Amino acid sequence: MVLVQAIIDGILVGTTYALIGIGFTLIFGVMHKLNLAFAAASIAGAFASLVAWQHFKDLPVPLVFLISAAAAGVLGYLIYLTCFRFIPLKSPLATLMATVGMLIFLEEIVTHVSDGKAQNYPGMLPDARWTLGPLDIRVDYILVFAISVAAMLLLLALLYRTRLGIATRAVAQQPVAAQLCGISLDRTNAATFVMSGVLGGLAGAMIGSSAELLSNLLPLQLTVKGLIVTVIGGLGSIPGAIVAGLLVGAVEKGVETWSVLARDLCVMLLIFVFLVAKPAGIFGKLNVRD
Amino acid sequence: MKKSALFLGACALALAGFAAAPASSQQRVIKIAGFGAKTGPVRSFGVNSEAAMRAAAAEINAKGGIKLADGKMAKVEVTFDDDRCQAEDGINLVRRYASSDVLVAVGPTCSNVAEPLFGILQKKVSDEKDSGLRFPIFTDVAVKAGLAQISEWAFRNTPNEPLLYDALFKYLQAKRPELKTIMGGKEGDFAHSKAGWDAVMKVAAPKYGMNIVGEVEWKLTDTTFTTQVREMKAKNPDVIAIAAHPFTLCGVVKEMARQGVKPKLIIGLTSSSSMETMEGCARQVEGAIIPTTFAPVNPEAKRVAGLIAKQKGSADLHSTAAWENVIILKSVIEAAKIDGKPETLAADRRKVRDALAALKETQGLLGVTKRTEDREAIKPFVFVTAKGGNWVVSYDPTKPN
Numbered sequence: 001m002v003l004v005q006a007i008i009d010g011i012l013v014g015t016t017y018a019l020i021g022i023g024f025t026l027i028f029g030v031m032h033k034l035n036l037a038f039a040a041a042s043i044a045g046a047f048a049s050l051v052a053w054q055h056f057k058d059l060p061v062p063l064v065f066l067i068s069a070a071a072a073g074v075l076g077y078l079i080y081l082t083c084f085r086f087i088p089l090k091s092p093l094a095t096l097m098a099t100v101g102m103l104i105f106l107e108e109i110v111t112h113v114s115d116g117k118a119q120n121y122p123g124m125l126p127d128a129r130w131t132l133g134p135l136d137i138r139v140d141y142i143l144v145f146a147i148s149v150a151a152m153l154l155l156l157a158l159l160y161r162t163r164l165g166i167a168t169r170a171v172a173q174q175p176v177a178a179q180l181c182g183i184s185l186d187r188t189n190a191a192t193f194v195m196s197g198v199l200g201g202l203a204g205a206m207i208g209s210s211a212e213l214l215s216n217l218l219p220l221q222l223t224v225k226g227l228i229v230t231v232i233g234g235l236g237s238i239p240g241a242i243v244a245g246l247l248v249g250a251v252e253k254g255v256e257t258w259s260v261l262a263r264d265l266c267v268m269l270l271i272f273v274f275l276v277a278k279p280a281g282i283f284g285k286l287n288v289r290d
Numbered sequence: 291m292k293k294s295a296l297f298l299g300a301c302a303l304a305l306a307g308f309a310a311a312p313a314s315s316q317q318r319v320i321k322i323a324g325f326g327a328k329t330g331p332v333r334s335f336g337v338n339s340e341a342a343m344r345a346a347a348a349e350i351n352a353k354g355g356i357k358l359a360d361g362k363m364a365k366v367e368v369t370f371d372d373d374r375c376q377a378e379d380g381i382n383l384v385r386r387y388a389s390s391d392v393l394v395a396v397g398p399t400c401s402n403v404a405e406p407l408f409g410i411l412q413k414k415v416s417d418e419k420d421s422g423l424r425f426p427i428f429t430d431v432a433v434k435a436g437l438a439q440i441s442e443w444a445f446r447n448t449p450n451e452p453l454l455y456d457a458l459f460k461y462l463q464a465k466r467p468e469l470k471t472i473m474g475g476k477e478g479d480f481a482h483s484k485a486g487w488d489a490v491m492k493v494a495a496p497k498y499g500m501n502i503v504g505e506v507e508w509k510l511t512d513t514t515f516t517t518q519v520r521e522m523k524a525k526n527p528d529v530i531a532i533a534a535h536p537f538t539l540c541g542v543v544k545e546m547a548r549q550g551v552k553p554k555l556i557i558g559l560t561s562s563s564s565m566e567t568m569e570g571c572a573r574q575v576e577g578a579i580i581p582t583t584f585a586p587v588n589p590e591a592k593r594v595a596g597l598i599a600k601q602k603g604s605a606d607l608h609s610t611a612a613w614e615n616v617i618i619l620k621s622v623i624e625a626a627k628i629d630g631k632p633e634t635l636a637a638d639r640r641k642v643r644d645a646l647a648a649l650k651e652t653q654g655l656l657g658v659t660k661r662t663e664d665r666e667a668i669k670p671f672v673f674v675t676a677k678g679g680n681w682v683v684s685y686d687p688t689k690p691n
Contacts, residue, residue: 261509
């Protein structure tokens, strides 16, 4: 029963990993580039909301989350401008290194804002619990799950029901043809960065909220988790990122009941298993591009 | 004409400046290098140590400096470098100090830096064949038991945790006999935390009649603790000992509050008796008890806490050790009659080492600290309890009643 309980916790928290994975995969799907600064921007967004929460006392938690999402969206746009817009895209390493630089830069800013200490962050119903027979589930984890699922559904609606979504998918599949149809690559790419930033900011806020603490150590941790989820799910696959996020969360928490120190080893082992047995990830396809 | 006069005047001032330069350059300087973690989860320790060292140096310099062998006064210059709690960084820094004009170093923060670092120092001063570094290090924070034994150039002014927790469990047996069971929690990937439970509390608790019912661990950078706290809830111990630093301590006690885990007593690790814990989780640690070698319990301790605060640091058991180290080094340097000249640097370092080794006791902020044969400290201590957002002294062995 301890294992079942832990796996349920892992799946609920794993939705935040899924959001981070979606952010990575969305950008990769559209531009075929990795944005390593994405998770750092997500946590930086959460820190921006923390500053607002500390400055304007008694801000309601939903507003704090919205501020985090908005700030991370703005940061996403700035990352696009500084690391992609004016850098030659033909050189794959140039943008990658630019985003590594941005990751370190954002991490430093977060460290200075927080003075290197973990900061209190508002929790969602921190003392509420839901008991279901022998299972004891944190209500804020359920809220994290619900908000994450709602955000994913909203993203899918945006991608499949709006002109912006059609443009994004067109650019992802055939950038030249999309341009010939009058779609602005620059505007679509920028919108993708903003969309993924908003998702990341929401995930960052929920991670801070479920721990009631926001740490300056999170950017690197979350970058690694996001990349793991993206690789397991399949680069560029949104459903893959969702399933992989839940899987990573469940494996982490499940292994934790046996050994905390073996937890990260097992997650890394999972990557190797996928790279060997299914290199394209759960839903990814190899060489999907023309 | 007027311009020429101005030009001549400027030249005269410049010449006067040059003439004065040799006099000011004759002012000798004693360099003390501080090093510790200023990044990562234990960054606050480095920040506070730096503030304490700078406060101590400012006080020494305001009183004229340090008296050298020839009777001249030298100013103290304190620097502080970040070793990121990484052994290789700490070793590189000390190698750099040893090849520069630094007389002595104070640090590091982390035991996992101190242990390999002390290993590169000359082990025995009498062993001429040992090519290890001959450079004195006076540690303020790294607390894992027994580290100074590694080299005769290593000295520590850190709490002796086995003695502290032995005294705490003895006190609890006498004052709280209803406490019968204990469960431990530790940061499994951090030397001090791991040793704090495995080698200290886990050893002391059964000695005074407490039955260990389980233990859990997590990592220093973890943010979720649901699994570990569920295990605590299942075991329902009277006492939960959390051998962790403020960041994860706060995460754990918040999760305990969420899951309704209410032990009769929480015992913390020495390093958590800081304001960082109070800023993070004052409500959840209310009532927790920690043995510590610093609390602002007397006028001098309060004054020093104020001076450290002016340097933007916080006075706790580690940072006040850094203060004490600089003050002790001043008296040691004066007693050892060092010359403070570039050509006598190696000899001066040896004199400082020998004088530190000869110390039998030093004056600390809570009273007299005894020095042991293996270059460790036995510091006076108190027990502090979290009360209303502050650490309040709940027991002072010098005032038993």
